[in-house]
Amino acid sequence: MTWLAVPQDSPYGIQTLPYGVFTAADQPGRRRVGVRIGDAVLDAGAAARAVGSAAVLLEAGSLNPLMAAGRSLWREVRAALTEWLTDEAHRPAVEPCLLPLAEVELHLPFEVADYVDFYASEHHATNLGRIFRPGSEPLTPNWKHLPIGYHGRAGTVVVSGTPVVRPHGQRKAPTEPLPSFGPTRRLDIEAEVGFVVGTPSALGTAVPLADFREHVFGVCLLNDWSARDIQAWEYVPLGPFLGKSFATSVSPWVVPLDALEHARVAPPARDVEPLGYLDDRGGEPWGLDLAMEVALNGHRISRPPFATMYWTGAQQLAHLTANGASLRTGDLFASGTVSGPEPETRGALIELTWNGEHPIKLADGTARTFLEDGDEVVITATAPGPDGTRIGFGEVTGRIVP
Amino acid sequence: MTWLAVPQDSPYGIQTLPYGVFTAADQPGRRRVGVRIGDAVLDAGAAARAVGSAAVLLEAGSLNPLMAAGRSLWREVRAALTEWLTDEAHRPAVEPCLLPLAEVELHLPFEVADYVDFYASEHHATNLGRIFRPGSEPLTPNWKHLPIGYHGRAGTVVVSGTPVVRPHGQRKAPTEPLPSFGPTRRLDIEAEVGFVVGTPSALGTAVPLADFREHVFGVCLLNDWSARDIQAWEYVPLGPFLGKSFATSVSPWVVPLDALEHARVAPPARDVEPLGYLDDRGGEPWGLDLAMEVALNGHRISRPPFATMYWTGAQQLAHLTANGASLRTGDLFASGTVSGPEPETRGALIELTWNGEHPIKLADGTARTFLEDGDEVVITATAPGPDGTRIGFGEVTGRIVP
Numbered sequence: 001m002t003w004l005a006v007p008q009d010s011p012y013g014i015q016t017l018p019y020g021v022f023t024a025a026d027q028p029g030r031r032r033v034g035v036r037i038g039d040a041v042l043d044a045g046a047a048a049r050a051v052g053s054a055a056v057l058l059e060a061g062s063l064n065p066l067m068a069a070g071r072s073l074w075r076e077v078r079a080a081l082t083e084w085l086t087d088e089a090h091r092p093a094v095e096p097c098l099l100p101l102a103e104v105e106l107h108l109p110f111e112v113a114d115y116v117d118f119y120a121s122e123h124h125a126t127n128l129g130r131i132f133r134p135g136s137e138p139l140t141p142n143w144k145h146l147p148i149g150y151h152g153r154a155g156t157v158v159v160s161g162t163p164v165v166r167p168h169g170q171r172k173a174p175t176e177p178l179p180s181f182g183p184t185r186r187l188d189i190e191a192e193v194g195f196v197v198g199t200p201s202a203l204g205t206a207v208p209l210a211d212f213r214e215h216v217f218g219v220c221l222l223n224d225w226s227a228r229d230i231q232a233w234e235y236v237p238l239g240p241f242l243g244k245s246f247a248t249s250v251s252p253w254v255v256p257l258d259a260l261e262h263a264r265v266a267p268p269a270r271d272v273e274p275l276g277y278l279d280d281r282g283g284e285p286w287g288l289d290l291a292m293e294v295a296l297n298g299h300r301i302s303r304p305p306f307a308t309m310y311w312t313g314a315q316q317l318a319h320l321t322a323n324g325a326s327l328r329t330g331d332l333f334a335s336g337t338v339s340g341p342e343p344e345t346r347g348a349l350i351e352l353t354w355n356g357e358h359p360i361k362l363a364d365g366t367a368r369t370f371l372e373d374g375d376e377v378v379i380t381a382t383a384p385g386p387d388g389t390r391i392g393f394g395e396v397t398g399r400i401v402p
Numbered sequence: 403m404t405w406l407a408v409p410q411d412s413p414y415g416i417q418t419l420p421y422g423v424f425t426a427a428d429q430p431g432r433r434r435v436g437v438r439i440g441d442a443v444l445d446a447g448a449a450a451r452a453v454g455s456a457a458v459l460l461e462a463g464s465l466n467p468l469m470a471a472g473r474s475l476w477r478e479v480r481a482a483l484t485e486w487l488t489d490e491a492h493r494p495a496v497e498p499c500l501l502p503l504a505e506v507e508l509h510l511p512f513e514v515a516d517y518v519d520f521y522a523s524e525h526h527a528t529n530l531g532r533i534f535r536p537g538s539e540p541l542t543p544n545w546k547h548l549p550i551g552y553h554g555r556a557g558t559v560v561v562s563g564t565p566v567v568r569p570h571g572q573r574k575a576p577t578e579p580l581p582s583f584g585p586t587r588r589l590d591i592e593a594e595v596g597f598v599v600g601t602p603s604a605l606g607t608a609v610p611l612a613d614f615r616e617h618v619f620g621v622c623l624l625n626d627w628s629a630r631d632i633q634a635w636e637y638v639p640l641g642p643f644l645g646k647s648f649a650t651s652v653s654p655w656v657v658p659l660d661a662l663e664h665a666r667v668a669p670p671a672r673d674v675e676p677l678g679y680l681d682d683r684g685g686e687p688w689g690l691d692l693a694m695e696v697a698l699n700g701h702r703i704s705r706p707p708f709a710t711m712y713w714t715g716a717q718q719l720a721h722l723t724a725n726g727a728s729l730r731t732g733d734l735f736a737s738g739t740v741s742g743p744e745p746e747t748r749g750a751l752i753e754l755t756w757n758g759e760h761p762i763k764l765a766d767g768t769a770r771t772f773l774e775d776g777d778e779v780v781i782t783a784t785a786p787g788p789d790g791t792r793i794g795f796g797e798v799t800g801r802i803v804p
Binding site for chain 2: 113114116119132140142145146148149150151152153154155156158165167168169170172178179180181203204206227230233234235236237238239240241242243245246247275276277319320322323324325326327328331
């Protein structure tokens with residue numbers, strides 16, 4: 001139990017301790033590693049100094065040095081933070097290093113190296129197949145043999161709260177003879193979970209399923225904003241490009257994988273036998289029971305269940321490196337849209353409104369097919385922690401500007 | 403004319419001055435900015451110090467600081483280098499800063515931010531359409547409306563000479579009922595030209611055609627190694643992923659855009675009117691007359707003519723940013739395979755052998771469909787320079803290892 005006054009049901013109790021990067025008025029412009037506890041942020045580097053501990057990994061302007069240090073150091077640092085925040089003897093030194101969450105500005109928590117987006121929800125892929133390729137099998141023949149993914153734009157990954165400028169691009173409806181250029185008319189969200197790589201790997205070497213936790217530092221929430229009209233026109237044959245690359249928002253907090261031990265669940269039964277490098281039967285299961293929520297202008301529109309994902313993060317990492325591609329500290333790979341089997345658990349507007357044919361009604365009486373200027377989207381999640389606690393992931397938000 | 407003994411017909415005379423990064427035995431481990439002249443490398447930072455000039459942009463272990471400095475500084479530095487190497491008065495100070503090319507080790511010249519690969523050769527796209535989608539129109543409906551591209555893996559961009567490990571992955575021939583996992587059986591090359599971004603741009607802002615030279619620092623050669631069997635099985639619907647992400651090789655020299663004034667030519671006539679942001683009629687033409695050559699184990703197998711590319715680098719940059727995606731220093735975008743109209747000008751084995759059906763014969767009597775272990779591929783290029791000179795691009799090489 002922490003010596004801070006954190007409500008027992010807070011998802012940001014001592015069981016969570018997510019990492020972020022912040023600036024505050026006392027040292028404006030200096031980015032510091034912070035750890036969220038309740039509604040406070042611990043200046044981790046200052047706390048380490050205050051208790052006389054080595055602080056070098058926590059003194060950077062991003063999480064990258066800590067992420068690069070490897071799992072045994074991740075565990076050491078997490079154990080030290082837990083001790084500082086629970087042992088009353090540390091309280092005099094550590095308490096002055098706490099800042100109110102409301103008084104800090106949160107930044108992109110790590111420098112993104114490569115960004116990969118998967119497509120791992122069977123329900124999402126099936127829905128999109130039905131919408132985009134009516135009359136044919138909704139899942140492509142490869143879908144159950146490998147986690148389909150593609151590289152996205154790392155340079156436009158932005159922190160939660162960054163305004164999202166409605167992108168321009170080429171749009172061509174099936175009924176139009178020629179494409180036109182202008183602002184997207186079908187701006188969408190994709191509620192996703194992101195995995196953040198800490199430990200790099202060597203070129204030419206695959207990372208087996210069992211080494212997932214040696215490489216993955218933590219988990220964040222992600223909104224893969226999508227311009228569906230731009231995407232539909234451009235994506236054959238080389239995949240999504242400008243329909244996605246204008247912005248990808250991530251939550252400011254990275255939840256350590258070690259905080260998710262109680263969230264681990266078996267993935268859904270697979271009806272196609274996976275090839276050996278993807279076969280997680282008999283190994284550690286890496287399904288994760290995150291309960292996600294999507295709100296539009298303050299009204300909940302979806303509750304995507306991450307535990308329903310067909311492919312796990314461990315399988316995604318094993319696939320991503322199966323050809324010998326190396327990992328770098330800061331690599332980010334995302335799950336793809338999280339959609340469950342029920343209509344109200346779909347993680348994108350294109351599914352929730354079935355390609356815009358059935359607008360959703362918000363509690364304020366307005367209706368939406370796709371996003372309008374001024375709309376704000378908030379994605380949140382919690383997961384089971386020890387002793388009936390919950391693990392909080394913070395939120396990823398964005399408002400559309402023209 | 404430089405005071406060095408450089409043969410008049412050398413493509414590395416004073417007209418070229420490409421930038422790279424090297425280490426040498428006198429200061430092992432210290433990466434330095436080098437400029438090639440003839441068969442020598444000028445230690446650019448040391449030369450700046452020797453002549454009493456500001457050296458800060460040239461003192462880094464990569465080209466990124468110089469690239470980030472912007473076009474007016476690029477021009478200043480190039481003018482200074484030209485002066486140091488031509489004015490006899492500078493010779494006593496500068497000559498000791500020259501090292502024999504054979505005695506330096508060349509490294510990746512810049513830190514790659516995002517890597518994008520386009521698909522800008524009409525001949526290549528037509529050939530691949532005929533091979534992969536026989537019976538349908540070879541070009542997809544979008545092809546002549548926009549430069550199709552996708553993001554590749556920045557973390558596996560390697561410098562020329564890095565061995566290429568034959569990647570493993572899922573392969574499924576049309577005749578096989580299920581995919582299997584193993585080394586690719588169809589390892590290919592793609593002879594391409596890469597554009598290296600120096601000046602960044604702001605998120606939410608497009609870079610117009612006319613600003614191409616403000617943002618692009620220079621040009622390199624690139625080999626986009628491709629595992630065709632992995633690619634064919636994985637690429638629907640989200641594009642190439644593991645079939646490409648194992649390695650992309652670039653030449654160690656970046657030729658400044660300012661060295662290519664005499665290489666600029668009008669692009670081919672377009673038979674579809676481009677939308678405004680891609681319309682380069684009446685503006686500065688950015689076709690580039692690079693004469694490329696591809697050799698396999700020392701035997702020339704192709705002469706791809708870069709001047710035949712349908713979409714120019716300026717159009718690619720305008721498209722890449724049309725949705726407001728920002729640029730970072732170190733962004734690399736490549737042309738896609740360069741293939742001309744004649745069979746002997748195709749830039750990939752899949753085209754040269756028509757999907758492996760017609761093996762090519764090498765001058766040593768052996769034949770190839772795709773690459774075998776031990777094979778070495780060398781791509782070179784030159785372009786017209788001032789006064790009948792040629793501009794040399796060095797080479798991008800790679801040998802396949804099992």
